[in-house]
Amino acid sequence: MLELKNIKFKIKDGDKTRQILDDVSFKFKSGELVVLTGPNGSGKSTLAEIIMGLKTPDEGQIILDGEDITKKSITERAKLGISYAFQQPVCFKGITVNDLLEDPEVLKTVGLEKSEYLDREVNKTLSGGELKRIEIASVLARDSKVMIFDEPEAGIDIWSLDNLIQVFKKLHTENKDKIIIIISHQKPIMDIADRMVILEKGKL
Amino acid sequence: MMDLDQIEKDLLKQVANIDGIPEGAYNFRVNGKSIGKNSTANIDVKPKTEKSGLDIEIKPGTKNEAVHIPVILSKSGHKEAVYNDFHIGDNSEVTIVAGCGIYNCGAKSSIHDGIHVFHIGKNCKVKYIEKHYGTGPSAGKILNPTTELYLDENSYVELELEQIAGVDSTNRLTKAELKKNAKINIVEKLLTHGRQVAKSNIEVDLNGENSTADIVSRSVARDISKQDFKLHITGKTVCRGHSECDAIITDDAKVMATPSLDAQSLDAELIHEAAIGKIAGTEINKLMTLGLTKKEAEAKIINGFLK
Numbered sequence: 001m002l003e004l005k006n007i008k009f010k011i012k013d014g015d016k017t018r019q020i021l022d023d024v025s026f027k028f029k030s031g032e033l034v035v036l037t038g039p040n041g042s043g044k045s046t047l048a049e050i051i052m053g054l055k056t057p058d059e060g061q062i063i064l065d066g067e068d069i070t071k072k073s074i075t076e077r078a079k080l081g082i083s084y085a086f087q088q089p090v091c092f093k094g095i096t097v098n099d100l101l102e103d104p105e106v107l108k109t110v111g112l113e114k115s116e117y118l119d120r121e122v123n124k125t126l127s128g129g130e131l132k133r134i135e136i137a138s139v140l141a142r143d144s145k146v147m148i149f150d151e152p153e154a155g156i157d158i159w160s161l162d163n164l165i166q167v168f169k170k171l172h173t174e175n176k177d178k179i180i181i182i183i184s185h186q187k188p189i190m191d192i193a194d195r196m197v198i199l200e201k202g203k204l
Numbered sequence: 205m206m207d208l209d210q211i212e213k214d215l216l217k218q219v220a221n222i223d224g225i226p227e228g229a230y231n232f233r234v235n236g237k238s239i240g241k242n243s244t245a246n247i248d249v250k251p252k253t254e255k256s257g258l259d260i261e262i263k264p265g266t267k268n269e270a271v272h273i274p275v276i277l278s279k280s281g282h283k284e285a286v287y288n289d290f291h292i293g294d295n296s297e298v299t300i301v302a303g304c305g306i307y308n309c310g311a312k313s314s315i316h317d318g319i320h321v322f323h324i325g326k327n328c329k330v331k332y333i334e335k336h337y338g339t340g341p342s343a344g345k346i347l348n349p350t351t352e353l354y355l356d357e358n359s360y361v362e363l364e365l366e367q368i369a370g371v372d373s374t375n376r377l378t379k380a381e382l383k384k385n386a387k388i389n390i391v392e393k394l395l396t397h398g399r400q401v402a403k404s405n406i407e408v409d410l411n412g413e414n415s416t417a418d419i420v421s422r423s424v425a426r427d428i429s430k431q432d433f434k435l436h437i438t439g440k441t442v443c444r445g446h447s448e449c450d451a452i453i454t455d456d457a458k459v460m461a462t463p464s465l466d467a468q469s470l471d472a473e474l475i476h477e478a479a480i481g482k483i484a485g486t487e488i489n490k491l492m493t494l495g496l497t498k499k500e501a502e503a504k505i506i507n508g509f510l511k
Contacts, residue, residue, distance in 0.1 A: 054489055074492040083493065090490040093422075093450065094508030100494065138494065 007060035022202035038199035081145030089135035129157025215305030257287035264293030280310025294325035313344030338370030355386035384412035396429035410443035425457035439472025
């Protein structure tokens, strides 16, 4: 189980401070698929980044299977079994698709041919859709306890939303112990959720 | 195998990727002396008489042959300038592997100035690989390569120039002149660390119609090392030139890149791209989300960048 306890996070916005997450508490149970939705700027990605350790909350705790991981680094959380597919896939110079994937076979799952992509550099020579699918694959390949996908459908191009939904459905049915968190605005994705969470103005 | 100690064998492996005597033509130069030389039916490797170095004659039509001319300096304080001239006959397809490894454990500097001049005939395909590497506890490992290339019509040359690590000072000059339909691809990769300094000057003249140059420089400067790049392409007729200078800096390192393009014809298409910066935080973060530590992530990015 992944538990968020009273998470608060604010940013400086000029002279003012803006509360992005305001006392967020939630329990994600093992085996469930939760869709996190809400208006733009409501703090969804921030919450995902706080779970992954990319951002540090001002207050609150993150508990994974009974262990307080609030102060753990990104690396430590990754090793404990948290994965995060970035909303904006990261481009590199010199890093190949193979370097990002623990298991290259997952390329097939996201509709990409292994022989064609494995040695490609993860940079702008790939289309936005290809980069996005590789980003998703990098999380699928890790077989983690907690998998977070930040707007996975954005820019998926010709590889359709239907295929993506099938991937999540399969992942969910075949892994009864994993927590899958998907940030999305898409109704077809919401339809496969066990639970939906709406984040608005930093509150659930 | 020629009489080499373990350090020399390791250097040879680093700079020429060979464990023993390679196939084809070769000359192994260790501390200023040739310790093994071979010519083939098509490739004649001759020592120069008037100065230090080799004349390498490659017969027209030579296909799929290689020449290895590695240089090893393991004696501290050894200084040399070596002049190697390559005459590559028309319609040849050859690979030339050079490179120099220095081990220095003494108080004096060890210096190798390698001056390579390539006269490349018509319709040739040439691959030239040059790796530089320094090791040993002392500083003063200095390598100054000059590479001049003259490409005749329809010839294609691929240059892989690499300074792996451990070279305290380098002053590199790479010059090429291209005739009609000739094409050159230059990839230079440099890594400096500690107090090392590196200068690299690449000049390409696109003299012939439809000649093409693609120059890629990728470098990493760490610690307090300094690098200075000058890339210059001149287009004198209808031609295409592209250069890209990309550097990663870490710690207190400094990199200066000065690109210049000289279009002397309305039909010359010349492009330059340059980027210098630290490793992007998002790149490190992404690799950390895959379980790497920050240090491991940086190392992976740098290795990938120079791969």
